[in-house]
Amino acid sequence: MTTSILIGANKVTESEVFNVPAVPFTKTFHPVHHRDLIQAVKEGIQAIGLEIVESQYVLAAEGARMFGVYSLSQRNSDLCWSIGIRNSMNKSMSLGITAGTKVFVCENLCFSGDFLAMRRHTCGLDVDELAFLAYKSVRAMIPRLKALEAWQLGLRNYALSDTHLKVLLVEIMTNNVIPASKFHHFTDLYTNVYRDNSLWNFHESATEVLRESNLMTLPQKNKILNQVIDNYIGSLSAANDVSSLGHFYQQRSLIHR
Numbered sequence: 357m358t359t360s361i362l363i364g365a366n367k368v369t370e371s372e373v374f375n376v377p378a379v380p381f382t383k384t385f386h387p388v389h390h391r392d393l394i395q396a397v398k399e400g401i402q403a404i405g406l407e408i409v410e411s412q413y414v415l416a417a418e419g420a421r422m423f424g425v426y427s428l429s430q431r432n433s434d435l436c437w438s439i440g441i442r443n444s445m446n447k448s449m450s451l452g453i454t455a456g457t458k459v460f461v462c463e464n465l466c467f468s469g470d471f472l473a474m475r476r477h478t479c480g481l482d483v484d485e486l487a488f489l490a491y492k493s494v495r496a497m498i499p500r501l502k503a504l505e506a507w508q509l510g511l512r513n514y515a516l517s518d519t520h521l522k523v524l525l526v527e528i529m530t531n532n533v534i535p536a537s538k539f540h541h542f543t544d545l546y547t548n549v550y551r552d553n554s555l556w557n558f559h560e561s562a563t564e565v566l567r568e569s570n571l572m573t574l575p576q577k578n579k580i581l582n583q584v585i586d587n588y589i590g591s592l593s594a595a596n597d598v599s600s601l602g603h604f605y606q607q608r609s610l611i612h613r
Contacts, residue, residue: 366414376419379445387445390422396487397441400494414571420446423571427458435459437501453493454575455500464563468504469579511555533581534565
């Protein structure tokens, strides 16, 4: 397996991100440069007592759009916390941050998919305010990172039958998480690499396939993938509730005979 997380020719160094030309301000549009956001987020990470152990970036739209990934020092034997940051200097999206994890063995990334938008690019946003907003956003990521880590590791507790595997696989292909052309790639990973018939296996196989997609689209695809899995877990709980309720009425009918 390749160790590169970011796929495509748009992977760049931090210096290249810093060297993207600034966009002039207007009365209503005050674009934050990628450099300023990166520096503010780094300060926020340091302020909460964590360290960045790896950073990678991609650029798009001739440098106007940026997505970065930071792997953090908080880790266990399976994965470490990661956060994703995004920014644009062309009004296409607000600057934001999202929770993520990185699995060590295969270098897979998983994002919660939801971005905590720090601020739109409006006038009046200076460096000090940006630093404070970044700190608040990074701090707000901690419970999200804890929840995402617990959710991801908890997938090992759910066995997955062949029938349900096929249903979930069709579901994520139907929702454009992975293309149908990657069916054989997915099944090869699920059968020969992870070798564990569980939701963890399903999730890791899917995120492995997703490593071949553009990082800009990865959080949204992760969000849909996670929702499909959550819906499946919810259906199991509902089935158990129905079974328990049926058992209750059956037992009560026996009592009144």
